[in-house]
Amino acid sequence: MTQTKTLTIKVDRNICAGHALCQIKAPNVYELDDDGYCSSDGKKVPAGLEKEARLGADVCPEQAITLIEE
Numbered sequence: 001m002t003q004t005k006t007l008t009i010k011v012d013r014n015i016c017a018g019h020a021l022c023q024i025k026a027p028n029v030y031e032l033d034d035d036g037y038c039s040s041d042g043k044k045v046p047a048g049l050e051k052e053a054r055l056g057a058d059v060c061p062e063q064a065i066t067l068i069e070e
Contacts (some may be wrong), residue, residue, distance in 0.1 A: 026056030046062040
């Protein structure tokens with residue numbers, strides 16, 4: 001039996017500049033706080049949204065988002 005791996009979002013808030021491109025490209029995965037910064041640190045990516053999560057992480061100009069596969 002194949003185990004499904006989950007992705008966990010890791011956001012480096014020290015380098016996130018609030019461009020919000022992650023949320024624009026992957027609105028079903030990334031959330032923003034009231035100041036426009038990514039607030040999805042520690043969030044598990046819902047099943048079926050892995051491709052969208054990767055796209056959102058890839059468009060971050062500061063590369064503040066890492067997806068950890070577990």
